[in-house]
Amino acid sequence: TQLLEQSPQFLSIQEGENLTVYCNSSSVFSSLQWYRQEPGEGPVLLVTVVTGGEVKKLKRLTFQFGDARKDSSLHITAAQPGDTGLYLCAGDTGNQFYFGTGTSLTVIP
Amino acid sequence: SQTIHQWPATLVQPVGSPLSLECTVEGTSNPNLYWYRQAAGRGLQLLFYSVGIGQISSEVPQNLSASRPQDRQFILSSKKLLLSDSGFYLCAWSVILYQETQYFGPGTRLLVL
Numbered sequence: 611t612q613l614l615e616q617s618p619q620f621l622s623i624q625e626g627e628n629l630t631v632y633c634n635s636s637s638v639f640s641s642l643q644w645y646r647q648e649p650g651e652g653p654v655l656l657v658t659v660v661t662g663g664e665v666k667k668l669k670r671l672t673f674q675f676g677d678a679r680k681d682s683s684l685h686i687t688a689a690q691p692g693d694t695g696l697y698l699c700a701g702d703t704g705n706q707f708y709f710g711t712g713t714s715l716t717v718i719p
Numbered sequence: 720s721q722t723i724h725q726w727p728a729t730l731v732q733p734v735g736s737p738l739s740l741e742c743t744v745e746g747t748s749n750p751n752l753y754w755y756r757q758a759a760g761r762g763l764q765l766l767f768y769s770v771g772i773g774q775i776s777s778e779v780p781q782n783l784s785a786s787r788p789q790d791r792q793f794i795l796s797s798k799k800l801l802l803s804d805s806g807f808y809l810c811a812w813s814v815i816l817y818q819e820t821q822y823f824g825p826g827t828r829l830l831v832l
Binding site for chain 2: 614616643645650651652653654655658696698700707709710711712714
């Protein structure tokens with residue numbers, strides 16, 4: 611079983627649409643990160659959230675950390691083909707670091 | 720600034736052959752180092768981590784081993800590769816073990832035939 615479950619696993623949308631990716635767990639995390647990975651490359655950090663209820667915006671991307679620090683969401687507004695990639699959440703419990711199961715996003719021009 | 724390198728980028732090896740993948744980090748001292756394996760389009764499985772020279776911890780039993788001969792060098796090895804060792808191998812480093820951000824290398828794609 612995975613400590614961090616992401617949904618959906620796969621997502622294919624048209625350019626200009628909005629989408630939300632979820633990262634859920636029954637465990638509490640000290641911090642949570644979101645990464646984006648393109649094929650054949652290593653994951654690149656997008657954001658780190660550390661406070662329950664925290665919302666961070668990065669251009670068209672909005673990240674939210676749940677109040678109880680057990681879950682997070684990534685919302686993309688007006689998706690573009692350049693947003694295509696594998697989105698990974700990751701969290702640390704203070705003594706262990708876990709990666710989510712991943713969401714593969716394809717934005718069709 | 721810190722950078723992390725991995726090589727080779729791609730490797731095709733026959734079953735039963737040995738393996739050596741190398742990872743080096745620049746611009747930081749005493750980093751925590753990690754080796755992950757990733758199945759296509761999926762999350763990462765932690766294989767090994769190291770908090771210092773010669774200190775290796777294994778997360779899962781497997782056909783692979785790791786070594787850290789220098790502060791900023793991390794090596795993933797195998798004496799005899801299996802078909803199931805195929806995958807995308809990622810090296811990462813962090814300032815604090817298991818906490819906050821990990822920074823990843825470009826990865827090595829290994830195909831065992």
